[in-house]
Amino acid sequence: MMLSIIVCHDQNRVIGYENKMPWHLPNDLKRVKTLTTGNTIVMGRKTYESLGKALPNRRNVVITRDESFKPNDADVIHSLEEINALEGHVYIFGGQNLYEQTIDMVEDMYVTVIENKYPGDAFFPEYTFEDFTVKSIEEGILDEKNLVPHHFMHLVRKEK
Structure with a gap:
């Protein structure tokens, strides 16, 4: 199993x-689709509810303490240990609590950085380039649909 984080945050780590x-960025949504299609995404219940439904063409797993939560279009787990039993490439998909609990477990992170600051009430945890190597960085393309300056980073955890 390969465990990655996929996230989009602003300059203050608002998610x-x-x-x-807080932003609309089709380039980021397209990147998420490209990376996660055919794989597994794990998200908290509030993130799942904010989507309104499972994302197509990938396994959607919701982690929640609520034993009665049973969506008809996603699998449910109740502990971090159960993430390790998932197969294939697994992407941690948010939100804040799940990112905080898994950032030290992941092998790499796919980060979209919004080059702006937005009001927020959910944040990505702090991380440093002492822990991760920048494998790639790519400027986001601006056009009539993508008006927010951004860039994509692929960060790989350094060997300890």
């Missing part, structure tokens, strides 16, 4: 506001 993304 959400009132259970929504």
